[in-house]
Amino acid sequence: MTKNLLLPTFSLQTDSDEVLYRQLYHRFKDAIANGSYPPGARVPSIRTLAQQLNVSRNTVEMAYDLLVGEGYFVSNGQAGTSVARQFSRQQVRRQPEPDNVPALPPVRPFQIGIPAQDAFPRKLWGNLRQAHSKEHQIVAGSQGYAPLRSAIAAYLNIARGIQCGADQVIVTTGYRQSLQLLLTGLLEHGQSVWTEDPCYPPSQYLLAQNRIPHHPLPVDAEGIIVGAGIKQAPEARVAIVTPANQSPLGVVMSAQRKAELLDWAVDNQRWLIEDDYDSEYCGDSRLAPTLSSLDRDGRTFYMGTFSKTLCPALRLAYVVVPCRQIARFVQLAEHILDGCPLHSQKTLADMMQQGYYARHIKKTRPLYEARRAMLVEVLTARFGQRLSISPSSRGLCLLAHLPPGVSDVEVQARAAQIGLSVGALSPRALRHDYGQALLLGFANFTTRQDAERAVDSLAACL
Template identity: 45%
Template sequence: MPIYRQIYWRFRDAIVSGKLRAGERVPSVRTLAAELNLARGTVEAAYQMLIGEGYLVSHGPAGTMVAHDLYPAEPPVLEAVVTEHESLVHTGVLPLPLQMGLPALDAFPRKLWIRLASRTLRQGGLDGLVYPDPRGHASLRTALAGYLGIARGISCSSDQIFVCAGYRACLELIYRSLLRVGDHGWFEEPGYFIAREFLKEIGLEPVPIPVDSAGLDVQAAMGMAPDARFALVTPSHQSPLGVSLTLPRRQALLDWAMAQESWIIEDDYDSEYRYRGRPLPALKSLDSQGRVLYIGTFSKVLMPGLRLAYVVVPQAQVKRFAYMADTLQNHCPHVLQSTVATFIEEGHFGRHIKKMRALYPQRRALLIEALLDTLGSAAHIDPQAGGMHIIVRLAPEYDDRIIADRAQKAGLAVQALSRWYAGPETSKGLLLGFTNVQNKTQSASLAARLHQCFQVSADKTHHHS
């Protein structure tokens, strides 16, 4: 760091932390330059930055002093108290083994991606320098409209697609455009807890609706909250149980939304990965009345580092969403959107998904085989037609939360299924991501490490009994 910046930071830190107080005089440029054996111009540059940002005030011959009207050095008291059990959703560190919701990072075509991104930068014109279109880059929205028509059966135009900085940004755009604080909504039980917490944070009230082997129980939902303003569902591959919403229930859900003039938010987070039969068409493909808002993300199919997701909205709502998108300033970097557009247009996206569809069943089989060999009668694995994680069901004497906590301490990103429930009625199990399990040796090692957490848990449970 240049020396003038170092001086600037040292003064700034001293002022912010309260070591230098308001009204205190600081050494003159000449004195400090002599003390530090530096050119006067270096100290002058640091002081000018501090004066420009309002930390110091020059009083001419009277000297330079710390400004009086700075915010207090004491940190503000935050209303939200974060307990020790709460942790950040994303930390920026490399994920632990068995992390859910991650694509195979080692199988991502990085060289190709870098080449396309470099080309995008080289060919960028003035459109990359001005304020971007808040709806998303035009080339990406066009590419997505084509992809969704072929792959998900969704007939939409590019102007119905809004690109957002991640899944929660999509939810916020929907909320700001169509819902109000206090609105009730159907939410799958068990369901994606991060989405549930986010809905609560923005003032909505998710009502837990049971999920069985046919998906969300629409009949039960109509009894529990008939006047709900929205339903948030994962119909292709329920998160976390992996079941699909049956056709009769899809129809019942659409009929309810139409009669109530309510909204269905379809979270289609990993539907590309179905290993038996063809991927199911999206619920949005059946929506003839414009009640479904479809959310897709590139976090699961390309990489989470992109922070790119999108929502497809009914034609009648396009203007409202465009206005809100502009207000929210929910933008994703132009260069990344453009690179993803090229990735789709040139056929790399389709080839990548095809490759992952072949790779994931192999990795899944490796982990399941290792777990069955190691855990024996302590657990069995739920059969699922698709997805990126498995559910390990436990023998009655085991507690999934104890095992998950032990596993986290042992460096494994294992989640307890019971924590995905909002109500007291829960089902126990462990959720394990398999997409980054690369070989037999690794899978055997991970299974052995997990097994040690089982033994500890069993001891603890027997001790209680």
């Protein structure tokens, strides 16, 4: 039995630079450290505490999830939530960092492609990984650790509607390795590829490095213009697309364009590579069916990554190959893939199988919505109509159009000189003009003060 329910006596500061759920998280940690909440003490339900503090249930839930993930709280099902029994007050004060956690990279203001570092469940990851620390290093095989592949397949079935099995999943070290594997297996010398224009720079680099001819196709409000590809390069063998969140415009591919792509692939025996990056944080677009879930003829290869949801330092991504291509690509993986860190694969498998990964995604969605809204407010207050935020911006990045006559490349260069990391739109477009705009990451702005300071610095670069 847990001890009697204890109601907190602290309050939250709505005018603080620290977001409310982080305030609540720190208040409980302090209460545990000073003995106000001894080991085993029950804490209020999410609904009760939200009413008492006059905050949203999401705020309390995010704080509780973080405390459970770090081992300070224990969820007891219908019996409620309580302080973990294994903590002493001295242990909480010391807050020792767990071993074997990935080194988080330094992040510069506005840097894109890196999720919130303060939201990464470091203690949970360290505890899960510690369970495997004494195991002998066992080769997982070039296809990846089997339980992780099973967990990925189960997740995709539920989250993205992709009916696949573990045997279709190949674990890689990241986007570049995933794309290299697929291009090597799908193309013969001289065969060409459709790409979106603008597109993700590593795709351009990899195609150029491998001397693969590619045809940049224009993108409109419905996504890649398939008719333009059929007219300009009907001989292309593969199309690389980002349907849920076009990189970098943020456009969601329409159902009609998806149907046109699939028809082209089926009728001409072509292949589709679907990069589903950031789909977890794309709002309503994540509810739209993926190409892979619509494909009934096995022409689509799906790519996913954990860099955008957990941490780039994990170096874990994956591809899902059509059933009839399993043997071919597993054999190819044995020849060209170096394998991924086994302990990281085991830890991630545990995280997914025990439900922690799904909870992490659920917890971070409202966090990113709040940080996005905060940066938009700060940008609007500072620039007014001089900077136009694209309504199609999705995921963890804002697309901000610059005033006439201002070069995004020049702003990017000036920003880099003062420690800011902004992206430029124009270099990502090879043949078509989409104007001058900046790509601004918001995931790691933890306070409004940080955002305002960064925006003031950015203003000096315009």
